[in-house]
Amino acid sequence: MKDRYSRQELYKPIGVSGQKKIQSKHVLIIGCGALGTMNAESLVRAGIGRLSIVDRDYVEISNLQRQQLFTEEDCLKQLPKAIAAKEHLLNINSSVTINAYVMDGTSSNLPPLMEDVDLVIDATDNFDIRFVINDLIHQYTIPWIFGSCVGSTGMSYTIVPQETPCLQCLLDATPASGATCDSVGVISPAVQMVVALQQAEALKILVEDDESLRTKLVTFDLWNNMFHTMDIKRAKKNTCPTCGENPIYPKLTYESQTKMEVLCGRNTVQVRSKREVHMEELARRLSEIGTVHQNDFLLSVDYHSFRVVIFKDGRVLIHGTNSIEQARNIYYQLVG
Known part of the structure; x- marks a missing residue:
């Protein structure tokens, strides 16, 4: 070498x-x-x-x-x-x-x-x-x-x-x-x-x-x-x-950090959260509304016309919308 x-x-x-x-x-x-x-x-x-x-x-x-x-x-x-x-x-x-x-x-x-x-x-x-x-x-x-x-x-x-x-x-x-x-x-x-x-x-x-x-x-x-x-x-x-x-x-500064943002041009909203995510428990719960795809780092599920991807660090990508309000509602409906 x-x-x-x-x-x-x-x-x-x-x-x-x-x-x-x-x-x-x-x-x-x-x-x-x-x-x-x-x-x-x-x-x-x-x-x-x-x-x-x-x-x-x-x-x-x-x-x-x-x-x-x-x-x-x-x-x-x-x-x-x-x-x-x-x-x-x-x-x-x-x-x-x-x-x-x-x-x-x-x-x-x-x-x-x-x-x-x-x-x-x-x-x-x-x-x-x-x-x-x-x-x-x-x-x-x-x-x-x-x-x-x-x-x-x-x-x-x-x-x-x-x-x-x-x-x-x-x-x-x-x-x-x-x-x-x-x-x-x-x-x-x-x-x-x-x-x-x-x-x-x-x-x-x-x-x-x-x-x-x-x-x-x-x-x-x-x-x-x-x-x-x-x-x-x-x-x-x-x-x-x-x-x-x-x-x-x-x-x-904390005030300048974006907590929920539209990912430009991608028809996707990202939600940041510091809450701990229990992936296995969440996967079981979300399997009741659709097929859950999961690996060691994230899980995803189709929810109506949206695709929701949840990472272990608590971040969530909601594909199919540019509306923060709509994304917020989906987030609370699925993640709690």
Whole structure:
């Protein structure tokens, strides 16, 4: 196995010493969809020492077009994405330590995972969690590589606490589009381009070559042959509540956490709950209203025109509605 990383070590900016640094580092990926799976595979093939993956969802057939780690068998088993990813990644490189967390990342459960992390990679699909991450990485002083894509477009930016503008500063300067993959679609090359940009920056950070980090925001549109870089250093604000002179990290307060949310473009409502779920008891009860499908991590049941998926951590996905009120009623009817 001594030649495993030989081609990477031959690249002078990494070399043997850089490879040793990579193997000593810990990366946290939040989100395990298209960006997450590709980032995770690249890091595992590069020989990262430890990789932690956080994701709240499970594998569905529509994921397979662009989420390259997953298979049809994962869909049939309704495996949580983090678990399926871990299994496949270990088959690629068994020497990597991989932690899989089936949970919705929040300001309550993410801090313990930040304690010994060298880098956070953004692979999420909404700005609620991104703003939480933005506050956390500044609180813990961890570099973070932002990335997003939709349609044939994408963007990436490397955020270094105390040095660069934060996500809030960035979006104040360059407002984000309201489009999502679920509403307008996405092509795989756009995902691959964002991941390439993120991974190049990740390797620089992991080998501690900070001078080579890209300092500009990159945006592109592959279909329309556009590639643009923007210098946003001036976007950093001294009054910013996250990265300014007197940070208060506003997105980490309890009041700012979403308890029930519509998952954009998916005709689905997610309900968060801290109550303990007794899966076997719940499965027996729900079997009276429909066929229950269950694995070690979740159970699902069809209820009228809805599909209800309940995770062990108390989260519930109610597919078939965008109405929070309707979802709340279904939740109380089934879960209690």
